[in-house]
Amino acid sequence: MMTSMQRVLTALGHREPDKVPLFLLTTMHGAKELGLSIREYYSRAEHVVEGQMRLLAKYRSDCLVPFHYAGLECEAFGGDTVFYDDGPPNAGAPVIRRPEDIDRLEPPKVADGAGLVRVLEVTRQLKARVGDTVPIIGVAISPFSLPVMQMGFEPYIRLIYEQPERFARLMAVNQAFCVEWANAQLAAGATAIVYFDPVSSPTNISRELYLKTGHRVALETLPQIKGATAIHLASGRGLAIVDDIAATGTAGVGVSTLEDLAEWKAAARGRFTVIGNLNGVEMRRWTPAQAEDEVKRAIGKAGRGGGFILADNHGEIPWQVPEEVLLAIRDAADRWGRYPLDWVE
Amino acid sequence: MGSEPVPGAEIIPTLTGLHYRYAGGAAGCARKVCSAKGTALEKLASELYEALIALDTPRVTALFEEAVSRRGPILAVEEMMVPALVRMGEEWHSGRIALSQTYMGSRICEAVVDRLLPHGTERYKGLPKTAIAVLSDYHMLGKRMVLSVLRASGLPVLDYGRMDRDELVERVLADNTKILLISVLMLPSALKVKEVRSALDASEAGVKIAVGGAPFLFDPELWREVGADAMGQSAADAVSIVQRWQEGRA
Known part of the structure; x- marks a missing residue:
């Protein structure tokens, strides 16, 4: 039997491993394992390391996720975070209150961000535990999508349309930060970086605008990241820009449940690995039988020939998804994901 | 003009956004079905939609002013602006246009209507x-x-x-x-x-x-x-x- 690392690398190489890799992206669930609040859980690197290792043992996912929460990157820019008992922490008040604030904005140093340093420590400790047997997935919010948290979505849309020079300056600042942050995670032991870029999705901006903005930013940023990347549109659609995404050279793409996995697999044409696309919101109320049906459907659509990793469609399993559903997904992936997929017509 | 009243009919938001029964939200407003299909106003509504997703504010303003001059401000909203907004929503939901377009488009509509529609609380009394x-x-x-x-x-x-x-x-x-x-x-x-x-x-x-x-x-x-x-x-x-x-x- 392959290790998770061998399985994932084989799939990324568009060959069939022993079974379909499963990225069960449980983050907050580590707090449940330790009996801690989400806030307490993320306050110490040791908690997250222990949580991730317990989740790995329980669900046998093919990756570890040192990622804490997206707002951590805003904390580095001077922002604060609002914690909830039952969901992911949100970025607090915008750090860019007026467009003019962008003129004075400087990229923060990773070493100065207490939360970022904690994530690096988690990454190092996980690497020490699993070595090269399990991929460790780092996360960096794209320079193009980070402003939604830095200044709010509405002011950001207006900035894109109405203030191109300030937009360009913000991209430069964020790009410098993103590159340093992604490379720091790789240096700490991350195997690859997920480049979260929901704003680039055609759900949020037109392809025409994407080509002038998010695509250019990705083309400039990704080559500076010294390791493999996967672009994730965080539930947003992407088929309309599939060739543009492929042109970035990314190794994988996170796919929305709103789109068809078979269409994605065909459109990828071996240029990148398709990751997805179980519905994380519906997952909350699945029965084990439904979980099995959904896993079987996804594998049937995209599993053949490798180049596919089974995962949820958002990049993070909601807190409300119960253990029995996660275990059912694991069991179904074992049952239906074993290569060769002779049952697939 | 092809805009026949059909008392008691239901709202029918269609893919074109051009058939709908508008109650106007106004006390005393006659209930009717507005079918702008095939009318000059339909053409204006279609042009308005295209102008909105292109974020062409001057064109939106000109089209709306033309509709106001033909039908008056209230009917211009009911028969042209609302269908265009409904169509934007449908096109976004089906993945054909982007959130940023619907956001900017709706802001343009809001500003144009705010400027050209008569203000006053009378028509909303009792709602x-x-x-x-x-x-x-x-x-x-x-x-x-x-x-x-x-x-x-x-x-x-x-x-x-x-x-x-x-x-x-x-x-x-x-x-x-x-x-x-x-x-x-x-x-x-x-x-x-x-x-x-x-x-x-x-x-x-x-x-x-x-x-x-x-x-x-x-x-x-x-x-x-x-x-x-x-x-x-x-x-x-x-x-x-x-x-x-x-x-x-x-």
Whole structure:
């Protein structure tokens, strides 16, 4: 039997491993394992390391996720975070209150961000535990999508349309930060970086605008990241820009449940690995039988020939998804994901 | 002009957005079905939609002014602006246009209507009070878009901003609000609608709740689970929901 690392690398190489890799992206669930609040859980690197290792043992996912929460990157820019008992922490008040604030904005140093340093420590400790047997997935919010948290979505849309020079300056600042942050995670032991870029999705901006903005930013940023990347549109659609995404050279793409996995697999044409696309919101109320049906459907659509990793469609399993559903997904992936997929017509 | 009244007919938002029954939200406004298909106004509405997704404000203004000169301001909104907004919502929901286009387009509509439509509270007298809020989370864009669409459609709505459960219930009861629109982005916030529903039901306030936001799009059963009375798939859906409820129809 392959290790998770061998399985994932084989799939990324568009060959069939022993079974379909499963990225069960449980983050907050580590707090449940330790009996801690989400806030307490993320306050110490040791908690997250222990949580991730317990989740790995329980669900046998093919990756570890040192990622804490997206707002951590805003904390580095001077922002604060609002914690909830039952969901992911949100970025607090915008750090860019007026467009003019962008003129004075400087990229923060990773070493100065207490939360970022904690994530690096988690990454190092996980690497020490699993070595090269399990991929460790780092996360960096794209320079193009980070402003939604830095200044709010509405002011950001207006900035894109109405203030191109300030937009360009913000991209430069964020790009410098993103590159340093992604490379720091790789240096700490991350195997690859997920480049979260929901704003680039055609759900949020037109392809025409994407080509002038998010695509250019990705083309400039990704080559500076010294390791493999996967672009994730965080539930947003992407088929309309599939060739543009492929042109970035990314190794994988996170796919929305709103789109068809078979269409994605065909459109990828071996240029990148398709990751997805179980519905994380519906997952909350699945029965084990439904979980099995959904896993079987996804594998049937995209599993053949490798180049596919089974995962949820958002990049993070909601807190409300119960253990029995996660275990059912694991069991179904074992049952239906074993290569060769002779049952697939 | 092909705009025959059909008393008692239901709202029929179509893919073209051109067949719909408009109640106008105004006391005393005649109920009728407006079918602009094949009319000069249909052409204007189609041109307006194209101008909106191109974010061509001068063209939107010119088209709306032309419609006002032909039909008067109220009918220009009803027969041209609302269909264009509904079509934008449908096109976004089906993945054919982007959120940024619908946001900017709805803001343009709001500004144009605000400038050209007569202000005054007379036409809204006696209508149930309507309000919108973001519940619990901090993502305000969806609410902003619904506000723009409703205002561009000439429908009055109070903006409660962002509120937690208790604050929202208290405000709804204090204002005697009867139609509450709740926008969320996060799943935990969506689940909190159930608590708002329970608190309002306990007070027997007779409040109707419509919800919208990403969790409801990804789980089509969720709005019923949390006890909402309706769910909007796009900001434009709020128009037909509010019109329906302001008229006292289920």
